[in-house]
Amino acid sequence: xxAFTDLYTALDExxxxxxxxxxxxxxxLSADPQDAAWAVxxxxxxxxxQLIQIPKLVALxxxxxxxxxxxxxxxxxxxxxxxxxxxxxxxxxxxxxxLSLSYWVEQRLLTLRGVADHIQFExxxxxxxxxxxxxxxxxxxxxxxxxxxxxxxQLVIRALSTTFGIDPAVIAHRLMGTWxxxxxxxxxxxxxxxxDSDVSRPYPFYLAYPFEAQPETxxxxxxxxxxxxxxxxxxxxxxxDGQTFxxxxxxxxxxxxxxxxxxAATALPNGTVIDGEILPWKEANVLPFSQLQLRIGxxxxxxxxxxxxxxxxxxxxxxxxxxxxxxxxxxxxRRHLLERxxxxxxxxxxxxQLKVTEFDTSAPSCLRLSSRLxxxxxxxxxxxxxxxxxxxxxxxLNVEGLMLKRLVSAYKVxxxxxxxxxxxxxxFTVDAVLIYAQRGxxxxxxxxxxxxxxxxxxxxxxPIAKAYSGLTDEEIRRVDSxxxxxxxxKFGPVRTVRPQLVFELAFEGIQKSSRHKxxxxxxxxxxxxxxxxxxxxxxxxLENLRxxxxxx
Amino acid sequence: MCCxxxxxxxxxxxxENGLYCQSGDFYIDPWRPVHRAIxxxxxxxxxxxxxxxxxxxxxxxxxxRARLTPDCxxxxxxxxxxxxxxxxxxxxxxxxxxxxxxxxxxxxxxxxWVVSGDYKIxxxxxxxxxxxxxxxxxxxxSTFGLPIYRWHAQEEVFEEINKWWRANKESGKASLLFGxxxxxxxxxxxxxxxxxxxxxxxxxxxxxxxxxxxxxIALPETTYVSLLPKGTKFSGSLILAPPxxxxxxxxxxxxxxxxxxxxxxxxxxGTRRRKSVDRGFVLxxxxxxxxxxxxxxxxxxxxxxxxHGYAAEMVRWLNEHGIRASxxxxxxxxxxxxxxxxxxDEREAALAQAEQTLKQSQTSTLQLFGAQEVxxxxx
Numbered sequence: 048x049x050a051f052t053d054l055y056t057a058l059d060e061x062x063x064x065x066x067x068x069x070x071x072x073x074x075x076l077s078a079d080p081q082d083a084a085w086a087v088x089x090x091x092x093x094x095x096x097q098l099i100q101i102p103k104l105v106a107l108x109x110x111x112x113x114x115x116x117x118x119x120x121x122x123x124x125x126x127x128x129x130x131x132x133x134x135x136x137x138x139x140x141x142x143x144x145x146l147s148l149s150y151w152v153e154q155r156l157l158t159l160r161g162v163a164d165h166i167q168f169e170x171x172x173x174x175x176x177x178x179x180x181x182x183x184x185x186x187x188x189x190x191x192x193x194x195x196x197x198x199x200x201q202l203v204i205r206a207l208s209t210t211f212g213i214d215p216a217v218i219a220h221r222l223m224g225t226w227x228x229x230x231x232x233x234x235x236x237x238x239x240x241x242x243d244s245d246v247s248r249p250y251p252f253y254l255a256y257p258f259e260a261q262p263e264t265x266x267x268x269x270x271x272x273x274x275x276x277x278x279x280x281x282x283x284x285x286x287x288d289g290q291t292f293x294x295x296x297x298x299x300x301x302x303x304x305x306x307x308x309x310x311a312a313t314a315l316p317n318g319t320v321i322d323g324e325i326l327p328w329k330e331a332n333v334l335p336f337s338q339l340q341l342r343i344g345x346x347x348x349x350x351x352x353x354x355x356x357x358x359x360x361x362x363x364x365x366x367x368x369x370x371x372x373x374x375x376x377x378x379x380x381r382r383h384l385l386e387r388x389x390x391x392x393x394x395x396x397x398x399x400q401l402k403v404t405e406f407d408t409s410a411p412s413c414l415r416l417s418s419r420l421x422x423x424x425x426x427x428x429x430x431x432x433x434x435x436x437x438x439x440x441x442x443x444l445n446v447e448g449l450m451l452k453r454l455v456s457a458y459k460v461x462x463x464x465x466x467x468x469x470x471x472x473x474x475f476t477v478d479a480v481l482i483y484a485q486r487g488x489x490x491x492x493x494x495x496x497x498x499x500x501x502x503x504x505x506x507x508x509x510p511i512a513k514a515y516s517g518l519t520d521e522e523i524r525r526v527d528s529x530x531x532x533x534x535x536x537k538f539g540p541v542r543t544v545r546p547q548l549v550f551e552l553a554f555e556g557i558q559k560s561s562r563h564k565x566x567x568x569x570x571x572x573x574x575x576x577x578x579x580x581x582x583x584x585x586x587x588x589l590e591n592l593r594x595x596x597x598x599x
Numbered sequence: 600m601c602c603x604x605x606x607x608x609x610x611x612x613x614x615e616n617g618l619y620c621q622s623g624d625f626y627i628d629p630w631r632p633v634h635r636a637i638x639x640x641x642x643x644x645x646x647x648x649x650x651x652x653x654x655x656x657x658x659x660x661x662x663x664r665a666r667l668t669p670d671c672x673x674x675x676x677x678x679x680x681x682x683x684x685x686x687x688x689x690x691x692x693x694x695x696x697x698x699x700x701x702x703x704x705x706x707x708x709x710x711x712w713v714v715s716g717d718y719k720i721x722x723x724x725x726x727x728x729x730x731x732x733x734x735x736x737x738x739x740x741s742t743f744g745l746p747i748y749r750w751h752a753q754e755e756v757f758e759e760i761n762k763w764w765r766a767n768k769e770s771g772k773a774s775l776l777f778g779x780x781x782x783x784x785x786x787x788x789x790x791x792x793x794x795x796x797x798x799x800x801x802x803x804x805x806x807x808x809x810x811x812x813x814x815x816i817a818l819p820e821t822t823y824v825s826l827l828p829k830g831t832k833f834s835g836s837l838i839l840a841p842p843x844x845x846x847x848x849x850x851x852x853x854x855x856x857x858x859x860x861x862x863x864x865x866x867x868x869g870t871r872r873r874k875s876v877d878r879g880f881v882l883x884x885x886x887x888x889x890x891x892x893x894x895x896x897x898x899x900x901x902x903x904x905x906x907h908g909y910a911a912e913m914v915r916w917l918n919e920h921g922i923r924a925s926x927x928x929x930x931x932x933x934x935x936x937x938x939x940x941x942x943x944d945e946r947e948a949a950l951a952q953a954e955q956t957l958k959q960s961q962t963s964t965l966q967l968f969g970a971q972e973v974x975x976x977x978x
Contacts, residue, residue: 059868060878062875062877063877114746115916115919117915118745118746118912118916121745121909122746125745125747125867125909126867126868127869128868131867132747135747135749135867136746136747139749491869491873493869493870494873520873
């Protein structure tokens with residue numbers, strides 16, 4: 048626990064990539080493999096679910112620190128984090144635990160689940176007595192299920208890769224899917240030999256960067272493949288050993304949410320991995336994303352919802368064929384193989400031998416393995432100008448814009464610049480008035496940085512969206528001081544402020560909603576800029592927004 | 600309760616100019632120009648321009664002169680020496696905050712009031728240690744008046760700074776440490792291991808450090824950055840600078856540097872991260888929560904007035920714990936400027952404006968008092 052706390056502190060204290068990598072390297076080299084496995088588990092954002100209810104933990108802390116409840120609330124208000132507030136308030140123990148991370152997690156933390164309150168209390172108390180302030184912070188974070196370390200998965204992969212001299216792509220792959228943090232796992236993770244046998248394991252996703260330049264800067268258009276940017280759930284469909292698995296980009300196994308896709312995948316040959324987008328699809332059209340959300344939200348999939356919101360997978364790429372990892376082949380080649388597979392044609396045992404020219408003429412284009420396994424159509428253009436014009440039609444097609452992929456690109460790991468770009472259409476915008484504010488968390492704890500915005504409806508401002516992102520730190524500080532000076536009412540953590548500040552909000556879509564007072568819901572609202580030039584009276588009206596709804 | 604309050608002479612009142620003692624006809628740390636001001640210490644929110652006569656504790660005279668105009672009337676008095684000012688018996692006592700910082704003890708008709716100014720109780724090398732002054736009414740600061748604020752012993756913090764500096768030196772980096780130019784920087788200088796490497800200073804820090812030395816405080820050698828020859832390598836050195844220097848072009852000359860910030864606010868992770876420095880050292884010249892409570896209790900005061908910081912919280916806590924307390928809404932900032940160095944524009948603007956008004960009003964003030972000579976503090 049001590050070494051891990053030091054690692055956490057070291058990572059927390061620097062913003063420099065190299066220092067973070069060095070800190071991890073130092074830890075991995077000296078840690079016991081079982082501890083290192085847990086460290087990897089936490090560093091990659093995995094965490095045990097909350098083990099104790101927050102009000103119970105707070106009550107215990109208040110009793111130990113001997114403080115009135117309101118004083119805890121004021122302290123929390125200043126700190127902005129429950130686990131940290133408790134760590135700062137508890138009387139000093141004078142102890143530092145030298146016991147291992149795995150001991151603390153396995154013997155002390157996970158054993159708290161499901162036991163009676165008084166046993167939980169006693170064990171938490173005992174832990175507080177054995178730990179120092181920074182260890183308590185981590186312990187409390189783990190207890191509340193909110194532990195997070197400030198490193199990206201990519202960085203952890205780089206650290207493991209440089210520490211053990213293994214290709215980062217191999218590490219990334221081994222970290223995919225579900226695994227138990229054990230010393231055996233850590234041994235497999237850092238082993239030089241690649242003998243991976245887990246049939247369900249997905250590949251790391253390759254993600255595109257937003258494209259903001261002029262397309263001409265990308266060179267000759269014939270080097271590029273353009274596709275629509277579909278708005279669904281990016282997923283991997285895996286068929287191995289007669290079993291099918293569907294993974295979301297968030298590395299969640301979501302197979303059982305989509306029985307129709309599992310069924311469709313039975314037709315795929317073994318040893319196939321497809322990267323694609325799960326889309327709600329009826330007849331020849333994609334349905335709005337909200338329909339898919341509705342379906343995901345259901346605990347059980349009724350026959351009705353399966354009929355109302357059927358899904359397909361829009362296949363983008365092929366990562367494995369006949370059990371062979373083909374991510375390093377050029378995109379053009381992978382696409383060609385993907386088309387063959389989805390048309391029910393066999394691929395050669397050695398896909399590298401297959402020539403592109405052998406293909407298109409040999410099969411009728413209507414031939415399709417399953418109507419639920421579709422191939423993402425390419426958008427053909429002779430010139431960038433033509434392509435730009437096609438992009439302008441995105442909204443009518445219910446897509447978010449275009450994807451640009453270099454034909455020779457390999458399927459890489461993570462978000463990288465250069466070969467894959469997402470060229471989204473410009474968002475919708477609305478000028479709205481700041482009406483409520485709430486404190487943020489983490490870096491913005493104790494700053495009023497989470498806002499609710501309203502637009503006019505018959506001289507009343509109706510809330511239409513919450514937004515947290517888009518302002519600079521300096522702007523947030525200015526809004527924060529405005530909020531403090533212009534609070535009209537307080538409802539718990541929420542302040543109603545004088546309606547004076549106008550912000551231009553950007554959003555990706557608009558839907559009718561019976562759950563919102565305004566009757567509409569915006570997709571991905573964020574602050575585009577502060578309209579300090581605009582008085583609140585000149586903000587947009589609900590009518591303007593409703594008009595957008597009808598235009599669709 | 601109100602009958603009791605009415606029965607007792609209010610020795611110090613809150614007025615629009617600041618804290619005022621009628622019996623002695625003087626103000627304490629006024630925020631608008633007045634004829635007679637007792638200054639608890641030289642920080643800008645307590646020592647302001649434009650008063651006709653100043654009284655402060657002797658050890659802080661140089662600092663105060665440097666802060667104010669050199670020719671203004673500053674009288675000084677040794678700690679503990681009593682002065683009869685009007686009907687009030689006044690003495691200044693060490694507050695342990697910065698060099699020359701004082702608590703103001705005022706006795707009228709056997710009633711004793713103490714105005715704390717800013718204070719800390721941990722003794723250190725750059726100023727006289729805090730002295731507990733028993734009183735009936737205690738007017739206290741509460742900058743860190745929440746129980747989350749607890750300081751570690753300064754030796755631990757200095758050792759952390761040393762460790763950080765050494766590690767940076769080993770990896771060829773400069774160590775750029777931000778802290779309040781008056782008090783904090785000198786306290787750091789007095790506590791760290793100056794044998795690790797050369798220590799350089801920002802102009803604001805160097806100026807005040809020189810005044811500390813002239814006031815007889817021994818501090819390790821420092822060199823003003825701008826006096827160094829072009830091409831000086833900063834790797835391995837420690838550079839002390841005020842918070843306002845953070846992220847300015849000035850910091851670019853140091854090459855690869857690790858940055859740190861020394862302040863009580865660094866106790867909270869969110870604040871630390873918002874400052875975007877590599878390290879936060881929890882070091883404050885204010886009393887932490889346990890010290891505030893300890894001092895308030897130990898004064899024996901039956902009435903406490905809280906001036907700045909977490910005032911509402913402190914007042915509520917004291918009232919719930921059997922100590923009658925209320926708040927004065929003052930314009931003291933505590934360590935807030937450390938927290939928001941660049942967000943201080945409004946304050947700066949307000950200050951500039953106040954000084955402007957003051958220049959205009961000074962003539963009239965002088966006329967007002969010109970006819971009758973404003974009495975000196977000292978006979």
